[in-house]
Amino acid sequence: xxxxxxxxxxxxxxxxxxxxxxxxxxxxxxxxxxxxxxxxxxxxxxxxxxxxxxxxxxxxxxxxxxxxxxxxxxxxxxxxxxxxxxxxxxxxxxxxxxxxxxxxxxxxxxx
Amino acid sequence: xxxxxxxxxxxxxxxxxxxxxxxxxxxxxxxxxxxxxxxxxxxxxxxxxxxxxxxxxxxxxxxxxxxxxxxxxxxxxxxxxxxxxxxxxxxxxxxxxxxxxxxxxxxxxxxxx
Numbered sequence: 001x002x003x004x005x006x007x008x009x010x011x012x013x014x015x016x017x018x019x020x021x022x023x024x025x026x027x028x029x030x031x032x033x034x035x036x037x038x039x040x041x042x043x044x045x046x047x048x049x050x051x052x053x054x055x056x057x058x059x060x061x062x063x064x065x066x067x068x069x070x071x072x073x074x075x076x077x078x079x080x081x082x083x084x085x086x087x088x089x090x091x092x093x094x095x096x097x098x099x100x101x102x103x104x105x106x107x108x109x110x111x
Numbered sequence: 112x113x114x115x116x117x118x119x120x121x122x123x124x125x126x127x128x129x130x131x132x133x134x135x136x137x138x139x140x141x142x143x144x145x146x147x148x149x150x151x152x153x154x155x156x157x158x159x160x161x162x163x164x165x166x167x168x169x170x171x172x173x174x175x176x177x178x179x180x181x182x183x184x185x186x187x188x189x190x191x192x193x194x195x196x197x198x199x200x201x202x203x204x205x206x207x208x209x210x211x212x213x214x215x216x217x218x219x220x221x222x223x224x
Binding site: 004031032034042043044045046049087089091097098099100101102103104 | 142152153154155156161166167169202210211212215216
């Protein structure tokens with residue numbers, strides 16, 4: 001079993017839709033959780049950190065479920081510009097600086 | 112604020128040759144990381160520097176890979192001799208805190224032929 005797993009998608013949604021992705025992790029000692037966005041042939045860019053209490057940034061909401069060992073990202077009112085690959089990155093245990101990434105979930109928002 | 116800079120952006124070399132990748136982190140970021148993405152796979156950790164020291168090099172594939180960060184500023188990653196399976200995109204990232212979110216560079220696309 002992989003340390004971090006994501007549904008690769010693709011998710012194809014119309015503009016204005018709400019879409020959610022999950023990312024499961026196997027290391028219960030994980031401490032830090034992040035969502036990154038990666039556009040085609042570009043570098044990953046930090047979208048948001050994920051806190052235990054959940055956090056929101058505009059149309060984006062991230063949540064952490066430690067009991068079930070997953071994080072989620074909810075995008076409301078999808079825009080065409082949200083089309084990208086969404087990566088989860090998880091750190092913790094003894095290698096606190098190292099992020100383990102999922103394979104990414106591809107999102108395509110269409111008109 | 113200048114971001115993380117990587118050089119070169121692309122490199123095509125023959126099997127057996129040597130290539131050196133360079134990364135300039137964001138000024139003041141003590142933590143510097145190297146990652147690699149092989150086509151079709153997830154981004155994989157290679158190593159983590161804190162200033163000039165290697166904090167974690169558990170992801171380095173083998174001894175053909177050598178990373179340095181002399182003086183705790185920029186870092187180089189040398190592959191010698193390169194093999195076909197070394198092809199991929201090498202990303203560098205930096206952060207102020209070790210457990211903080213990173214800023215990635217735009218990557219070096221390495222192709223070994």
